[in-house]
Amino acid sequence: MPDSASRPAAPTAVASAKPSHVRYALIVFLFIITTINYADRSTFSIAGSAASEALGLSPVHMGFILSAFGWAYVAAQIPGGALLDRFGVKRVYVGAIALWSIFTAFQGFVGFIGGLSIVGSLFVLRFLVGLAEAPSFPGNARIVAAWFPASERGTASAIFNSAQYFALVAFAPLMSWLVHAHGWRMVFWFMGALGLVAAFFFAKFISSPENHPWVNAGELAVMKDGGAVSMEARPQTTEKGDKSGFSFVRLKVLLTNRMLVGIYLAQYCINVLTYFFVTWFPIYLVKERGLNIVQAGFAAAAPALCGFIGGLVGGFLSDYLLKKSGNVSRSRKVPIFVGMTLALAIIACAYVDQEWLVITLMAIAFFGKGVASLGWAVVSDVAPRDYIGLAGGVFNMFGNTAGIVTPIVIGYIVAMTGSFDGALIYVGLHCIVTLLAFGLITGKIERLKLD
Structure with a gap:
């Protein structure tokens, strides 16, 4: 297969080439990487019950340890995004996968060395995992924007975003079994090793479509005609010689645009549900509902599977509406409104006692949350082309x-009330705020242009 430099650029040659479909294989691979990403985030949630007993951790300790990931992940988002724009997706992303895997594995050694604070050690290591994972989702967004036309981005973004649910479907039973059969430390060692293998394959497979040996001119034309951007594009040099992709002027525009503010608020609220699920939900099943660790692993997989299906449904529905109407705002917002309405079912879990009914309501809630999880598709639609x-x-x-907020708040609610009921109501109320954010603040969803 000739490389990009030798491909004919003439429109007639491009039009005559039957498009390849490498982008579909790529999104499957990106889904697998993101599944491992979220599984690494949830390691302490699965191993937490056994680890807390072995290490003597209180609910407040657990809340702070579970939040450590979020502190670093949030702090590193802007630097991580700028690094992607400056150095390209491939180098930054491969390094990120390798680092977060190493820090995940190190958590299995906590408590072996005397004199070190157990809580402090776990906090620092989960903090470092968050730091390393920061470029992952902005990297996903840039890859999708480069490899997919606009009419396919909702589905593509939904596929990689739905990995957050599939991570528990695939790994919660496995990690629960590892805790049961080999102890809580084995969870961290196994996932760390798996991540290093994933980094190797990512480095081998991922590249920009122009340079990928399997992509032909026909598929490149589909991407470019559909509004794809360059995966490895560098922002133009500013008048001050800045090539980093960052400036305070650009940042101010991104922080003060009304449409983006509404999108940010909605994503925060949607992620409240996400972080309840990947941090406290397995512990809730053990502490509040009396399941053992293996039962909790399989019980957590059921709502996760529904969230995964909901994520795919939301992406397909959004792209279907976009192809039919050409209206980006309506096509993205309709699934979000429907999904968040269904997600309100999580509040009802505070008022029922039967375990099967709790799992059913959680499944409905996370199916709805999956349908509504179109934030990354929206970012691909609205982000300035050179600064995705x-x-x-x-x-x-x-x-x-x-x-950061959700694990700590839930930890204090549980410590003060001795129950998860208030935590479930707290989480559910954020569904209403999401509806208000997209309904009243964002306005028309369209590409933002920076001067």
Whole structure:
């Protein structure tokens, strides 16, 4: 297969080439990487019950440890996005996967060395995992924007975003079994090793479509005609010689645009549900509902599977509406409104006692949350073309502030009340705020242009 430099650029040659479909294989691979990403985030949630007993951790300790990821993840979003714009997706993303995997594995050694604070060690290591994972979702957004035409981005973004649910479907039973059979430390060692393998394959497979040996001229034409951007594009040098992709002027525009503010607020609220699910939900099943660790792993997989299906439904529905109407705002907002309405079912879990009914309501809630999880498709639609990394970093920074707040707030609610009922209501109320944000603040969803 000739490389990009030798491909004919003439429109007639491009039109005559039957398009390849490498982008579909790429999104499957990106889905697998993101599944591992979220599984690494949830390691302590699965191992937490056993680890807390072995290490003597209180609910407040657990809340702060679970929040450590969020502190770093939020703080590193803007720098991570700027690094993607400056150095390109491939180098930054491969390094990120390798680093977060190493820090995940190190958590399995906590408590082996005397004299070190157990809480402090776990906090620092989860903080470092968050720091390393920061470029991942802005990187996903840039890859999707480069490899997919606008009419396919909703589905593509929904596929990689739905990995947050599939991570628990695939790994919660496995990690629960590892805790049961080999102890809580094995969870961290296994996931760390798996991540290093994933980094190797990512480096081998991912590149910009122009340079990928499997992509032909016909598929490149589909991408470019559909509004795809360059994956490895560098922002133009500013008058001050800045090539980093970052400036305070650009950042101010991203922080003060009304449409983006509404999107940021909605993503924060949606992520409150996400972080309840990947931090406290397995612990809730054990502590509040009396399941053992293996039962909790399989029970957590059921709502996760529904969230995964909902994510795919939301993406397909959004792209279907876009192809039919050509209206980006309506096509993105309709699934969000429907999904968040269904997600309100999580509040009802505070008022029922039967375990099967709790799991059913959680499944409905996370199916709805999956349908509504179109934030990254929206970012691909609205981000300035040359600064998708930076725009994605700002978006993800606001959204993942929920990763700091949610675990701590729930930890204090549980410690003060001795129950998760108040926590479930707290989480559910954020569905209403999401509806208000998209309904009253964002206005028309359209590409933002920076001067």
